[in-house]
Amino acid sequence: MLKGxxxxxxHNQADxxxxxxxxxxxxxxxKNQFExxxxxxxxxxxxxxxxxxxxxxxxxxLSGNFGSxxxxxxxxxxxxxxxxxxxxLGTGHDPSQHTSYVKSWVKVLKDNPREITEASKDAEKIASLVLSYEKEQVKTTSEPEKINISLKLAEKLAERFSNEEDKNRFLQKVLEQSEQSSIKPVIQIKDEVKKTEVDPER
Known part of the structure; x- marks a missing residue:
């Protein structure tokens, strides 16, 4: 999301x-200054x-100064x-990092109770835009990156092969196919795993 x-x-601030x-x-x-x-x-x-x-x-x-x-x-x-x-994202939320703003929030909401509704509406728009950055990042992933993802998946699935020779042959086949297509390897990987499950001698 940050990249997208x-x-x-x-990263040059003290605190x-x-x-x-x-x-x-x-x-x-x-980053190393965070808990x-x-x-x-x-x-x-x-x-x-x-x-x-x-x-x-x-x-x-965004023109307001602190306290306004x-x-x-x-x-x-x-x-x-x-x-x-x-x-x-399932990462949770730590409100303790922003307790310094609580008093100003209380004042704003006390003066205008409807502000919480308006703020929530804007927050939904903010969250939607922020979450969309991840989708944009996925859409713009380059072909070499897609191939690399496929190869990593192949390596993970190859662990299910009991025979080292078959494992190497399988990975070599995926590598050859990845040079032609970034989607094909994933399909072939699934086929190879199914064959392996059916035929224990493979």
Whole structure:
């Protein structure tokens, strides 16, 4: 998703993360500064949510400074969308990383209770766009990458062969076929595995 978004990501921060709409770039601390991969990606996806407000995407107001009403509204949208994306991906969501915004959210919602509905609607749009980046990445996968995926699958399935000679012959056949088509190897792999299951002597 991060690659599919085409938003520039720079790992040069000490202890904060941010999105700059003027440069259309996300700044994060190095990955090894996060407690675990889950917290790194939760933070990265939160900032990616902000990037959807860029004028070339969903065009939201990203001009607010910390403590302002517009800033609180944008953070609320990014937070709800992060929860949605985390739920969709099965990575979970850690609200403790954004507790500094709670007071401003409460004020915004107290002044305008309907804001939670508006924020949720925008968050759905944000989450949909963020999730679509993965699909775009899959669509634009190059032919060499597709072939490589097929070969990795072949290696995994070849483990089911008990005879080392047959295993090597099988992998060689897949390799030859992959030079002609990135789809064919997967079909042939399934056929070979079925034959192996039927004929134990193979």
């Amino acid at each position: 978004s085409e938003v520039k990501i720079i 904060k993360a941010s999105y700059n709409p003027l440069k259309d770039e996300i700044k994060l601390p190095p 675990d991969a889950g917290k790194y990606y939760a933070t990265a996806l939160h900032e990616l949510g902000h990037s959807t407000g860029h004028h070339s995407r969903l065009n939201r107001d 009403v517009s800033y609180a509204k944008e953070e609320l949208r990014a937070e709800i969308s992060s929860l949605m994306v985390g739920s969709e």
